[in-house]
Amino acid sequence: MDDRSLLALAEQAKEKAYAPYSQFRVGAALLTEEGKLFTGCNVENASYSLTNCAERTAVFSAVAAGCRNFSALAVTSDAQTYTYPCGACRQVLIEFNPDMKIIMGNINGEFIVRTAADLLPLYFHGDTFGKPEERK
Ligand SMILES: O=c1ccn([C@H]2C[C@H](O)[C@@H](CO)O2)c(=O)[nH]1
Numbered sequence: 001m002d003d004r005s006l007l008a009l010a011e012q013a014k015e016k017a018y019a020p021y022s023q024f025r026v027g028a029a030l031l032t033e034e035g036k037l038f039t040g041c042n043v044e045n046a047s048y049s050l051t052n053c054a055e056r057t058a059v060f061s062a063v064a065a066g067c068r069n070f071s072a073l074a075v076t077s078d079a080q081t082y083t084y085p086c087g088a089c090r091q092v093l094i095e096f097n098p099d100m101k102i103i104m105g106n107i108n109g110e111f112i113v114r115t116a117a118d119l120l121p122l123y124f125h126g127d128t129f130g131k132p133e134e135r136k
């Protein structure tokens with residue numbers, strides 16, 4: 001699947017956004033190495049901090065379906081500028097594949113592409129703390 005097609009799925013997913021507080025809709029589409037597709041939208045809450053971003057909605061949906069090998073994620077929003085994943089989403093994405101492509105679109109359908117590692121250098125990962133029994 002090419003970048004433009006994945007971004008089109010993210011644009012469709014954006015239509016499902018539940019964003020009554022910010023009125024800022026975000027959509028994401030995630031492609032796995034096996035060719036499976038998962039989408040997500042932002043889901044806000046009256047208790048604002050409980051909001052889940054579109055990117056994490058897509059990732060959690062994939063993981064819940066048993067898929068963890070991600071090759072690309074497209075994200076777009078109502079913004080004129082490119083939609084850059086927040087820090088929390090970058091951390092969640094990089095856990096699964098630092099080399100995955102992140103396609104970031106704007107409301108005009110333009111986009112730029114980077115890797116997860118480009119977006120989050122020097123990231124925290126499991127090897128940093130290792131196994132509890134080896135830490136004594
Ligand atoms: O990468 C991002 C950044 C923000 N949001 C959502 C969270 C909130 O609902 C709204 C405004 O921050 O946008 C996302 O879904 N993804």
Ligand SMILES: [Zn+2]
Nearest residue numbers: 053085086089
């Ligand atoms: Zn986020």
